[in-house]
Amino acid sequence: MIAQDIHDRLRAVLPDSVPILLPEQQREPLEAAPVDAQGRPRVGGGERGLGAYLAAHPQGYVQVEEPLAISGDGLTGVFWVAVASVCPDGPAVTALARQVRRALSGTPFAPGPHREVTPAQPQQLAPGAWMVRPTYDALTIDGDHVAQE
Amino acid sequence: MPYTDLIPNAAASIDPSNLSREGNEVLISPHAAFGSIAKNTWRRVGYFDPADDISPTTNTNTNDIKAQNPSGGPDILLEQETTEATAVYDSIAPMTPSNDIIALHAGAPAVPVGADGITTSVFTIGATIGARMIVVKRRLKADPKRIQRVYWHPNVGLASNGTVDKQGRKAPQFRASVLTWDGTLTDADIKAAVTAFPTMGQIFNVPNDLLDDFLTRLMAEAPAA
Numbered sequence: 001m002i003a004q005d006i007h008d009r010l011r012a013v014l015p016d017s018v019p020i021l022l023p024e025q026q027r028e029p030l031e032a033a034p035v036d037a038q039g040r041p042r043v044g045g046g047e048r049g050l051g052a053y054l055a056a057h058p059q060g061y062v063q064v065e066e067p068l069a070i071s072g073d074g075l076t077g078v079f080w081v082a083v084a085s086v087c088p089d090g091p092a093v094t095a096l097a098r099q100v101r102r103a104l105s106g107t108p109f110a111p112g113p114h115r116e117v118t119p120a121q122p123q124q125l126a127p128g129a130w131m132v133r134p135t136y137d138a139l140t141i142d143g144d145h146v147a148q149e
Numbered sequence: 150m151p152y153t154d155l156i157p158n159a160a161a162s163i164d165p166s167n168l169s170r171e172g173n174e175v176l177i178s179p180h181a182a183f184g185s186i187a188k189n190t191w192r193r194v195g196y197f198d199p200a201d202d203i204s205p206t207t208n209t210n211t212n213d214i215k216a217q218n219p220s221g222g223p224d225i226l227l228e229q230e231t232t233e234a235t236a237v238y239d240s241i242a243p244m245t246p247s248n249d250i251i252a253l254h255a256g257a258p259a260v261p262v263g264a265d266g267i268t269t270s271v272f273t274i275g276a277t278i279g280a281r282m283i284v285v286k287r288r289l290k291a292d293p294k295r296i297q298r299v300y301w302h303p304n305v306g307l308a309s310n311g312t313v314d315k316q317g318r319k320a321p322q323f324r325a326s327v328l329t330w331d332g333t334l335t336d337a338d339i340k341a342a343v344t345a346f347p348t349m350g351q352i353f354n355v356p357n358d359l360l361d362d363f364l365t366r367l368m369a370e371a372p373a374a
Contacts, residue, residue, distance in 0.1 A: 106289035108196045111170035113289070115199070141165035 002067045002079055002138045005147040006104065006114070010062060010083075013103045017059045018096065023066040029053035029086070050086075050129050060087030060096050067138060077140035080117055084133040090122050097122070097132035104136050113147055114138060169288045173203040175241060177253070177307065180279040180373035184258040184268075186249055189372040194250055194323075195243030198315055203284050205236040205300075205327060236349060238284075238305075238325040242313045246321055253278060254309050254321040277306035281371055282325055285364070293358035302350035303330035303371035336366050 003023050010020050021028060032053035034045035041048065047055070054060070063086065067079040085100055087093035097120070106112030118135035125131045139146040153159040161167075175194040182188045197203060210233035215224040243250060252259060256276045259268035284300040302325075310324035331347035334340040343351055355363045 106170075107172070108199075109172040109174040109285070110287040110289040111172045111199070113169060115170065139165075139168065141168060142163070144165040146165045146168050 002081060002140070002145050003064050005145050006064050006081060006083065006136075006138070009147070010064075010100060010103050014062065014096075014099060015059065017057065019057055019061040021061060021063045023064060026063060026065070029061065029063075032056065050126065054086070054088050054129055058088060060085060060092055062086075062096070062100060070137075075142060077143070079138045079140070080135050081114075081138050082118075082133055082135045084131055086125070086129060086131045088128050088130070090124075090130050093122050093130040093132050097134070101134070169290070170199075171202075172287045172289075173197050173201070174285040174287065175203055175243075176283040176285075176368070177250075178281040178368070179253070179307075180281070180304075182258075183278065184249070184252045186252075191368055192247070192249050192253075194241060195245040195247065197242065198244060198320075201240065201242065203238060203241060203286075205238050207234065207236045209234045236327040238282075238323075238327070240310065240313070241323040241325060242315070242320045244315050244318075244320050251321060253307065254323065256309050275308070277308045277326065279328075279373075280305055280307050280325075282307075283364070283367060285360075287360075290357060293356065295357045296354045297357055297360055299353040299355055299360075299364070299367065300350060301353060301367055301370075302327050303332070303348070304328040330371060332371055334370055336370060339366070339370060 007020050007022055014020065019028075029050050030053075031048075032050070033041035033048040034052060036042040036045070046052070063084040065082040065084065067081045070078040070080050072078070083100055083104065085093055085097040087096055101116065102112075104112055104114040105116050114136035116134050117137045120132045120134035122130050122132050156162075175197075176191050177194060178189060178191045179186055180188070186192060209231050212230045212232045213226055214228045214230055216227050218225050246254070252270075255270045256273045256278070257271040259270040261267070262269050282300075282302045282305045286298045286300070288295065288297065304327075306326040306328055308324045308326070310322040312319040313322050314320075327349050329347035329349050334343060353363070353367070
């Protein structure tokens with residue numbers, strides 16, 4: 001699975017304090033809330049949603065989005081996957097996005113399996129939340145994801 | 150028994166992970182001192198357009214050796230003799246050339262005009278700069294034993310080949326004709342493996358984790374006297 005392979009590739013290089021969310025976990029930051037003793041969202045606990053999630057994970061998080069099928073020629077399938085890095089401030093998100101880029105796309109002299117097809121610059125989602133959301137390509141050969149080992 | 154049992158690479162030949170992107174890194178070392186480039190020192194050419202492949206274009210001329218057919222009919226072709234074989238890297242166009250590389254593109258070393266920092270070089274046509282060249286073709290892989298290829302040419306003729314447009318910016322373009330070299334290697338292992346002289350160069354297959362050390366050894370080979 002493309003999203004799982006990208007998640008594993010990022011997990012190998014990013015610190016454990018940075019959550020890497022799969023497409024099915026997209027609601028987690030939005031539903032983040034301080035919890036009470038029983039584990040339920042606490043009434044009067046303060047901010048909920050993205051702000052609370054970033055407060056709990058100050059080093060930011062990475063969201064791997066659902067791969068979008070672009071084209072196929074019978075053997076090769078081309079998918080585009082947006083990988084969003086979100087951090088509380090601009091410099092941090094630039095640094096996190098750079099680590100993501102190196103892990104997926106390699107360097108110009110040693111390229112990785114995922115070519116960046118849509119570049120991105122940091123943009124502010126809300127006060128206290130910055131995002132860089134480039135899109136990378138992912139290939140499948142005969143249905144199997146091309147994830148170099 | 151299925152026929153694939155007779156094929157050792159049956160599974161490996163259809164492995165999706167064999168399809169991978171490749172990067173090009175080109176290192177140049179002019180035989181003679183060139184401006185600020187000291188003799189036998191190396192310079193890296195720069196980043197290349199991902200669509201560019203730094204590979205030689207080869208050209209061979211053959212001569213047919215024919216014999217008369219004893220039973221009549223058309224002549225018998227005995228052999229096709231290769232009379233000429235050339236290899237040229239037609240387009241080495243770095244997008245991020247440093248000042249040293251731009252100076253090489255001028256074709257002749259720059260000499261100072263006065264002492265204020267102005268320099269000048271001769272406007273030459275057809276001049277080539279003798280140099281050693283290493284082309285490293287790398288694929289990013291976690292496997293430390295992944296084979297990376299290194300092309301080594303101890304003698305190329307580097308020439309300017311105009312400029313090319315890259316995203317609306319101009320990148321200098323080089324042309325490197327692969328020439329032959331007939332000298333003595335110093336590294337014992339490499340010397341034992343390279344036996345055909347004069348040589349146009351070698352293609353080395355290097356495991357990922359040994360690449361750094363190997364390039365250091367290779368860069369010391371075939372220095373200009």
